[in-house]
Amino acid sequence: MNAFFVNVVLAFAWAAMTGDFSLVSLMTGAVLGFFALWLSAPLTGIDRLYFVRAYRIVRLALYFLYELTLSSLRVAWDVIRPFPKNRPAIVEMPLDVKSDLEILLVTNLISLTPGTLSVDVTPDRGTLLVHAMFADDHEAVVADLKAGLEHLVAEVFET
DSSP: OOHHHHHHHHHHHHHHHHTOOSHHHHHHHHHHHHHHHHHHHHHHTOOTHHHHHHHHHHHHHHHHHHHHHHHHHHHHHHHHSSSOOOBOEEEEEEOOOOSHHHHHHHHHHHHHSTTEEEEEEOTTSOEEEEEESBOSSHHHHHHHHIIIIIHHHHHHTOO
16 A cells, blocks of 8 residues: 555545645645554554655755755855855765665755755766865865765665
8 A cells, every 4th residue: 555645645635524725734634644644554554664754854854944044044144244254165075875866866955055056976976076155174064965965865765
């Protein structure tokens, strides 16, 4: 049984019962359906990986929003100060993620974060070139990206 499909059906069932197909109603139905599936998982045989993966996706989204806020503030502060402190550079980040989807997600999340931009992936897909606005310490930039976004993306796709 595909738990995601059942969760979507439950969300639409909730919207139909309430007579409101707005985004808020569908999200409420999805959350209620998720908890209903979670409670009934031992009886229905739904794989626990669905719930673990959903938790990891939410954690990745919240981490990205946190990083987005912090980096936006840092870039904005650097732009308005009289003497900017940025030290832009291109750094090489070795990739632990291997699938095309994981690499795509890591590169896009890095590019969406102000102050960083994914430039290229090497042909062997082992290294990502990243332009960082604040690259005083190249190793620290790489360690931060690997411990944050790349690690959380890899967790989402773990089985």
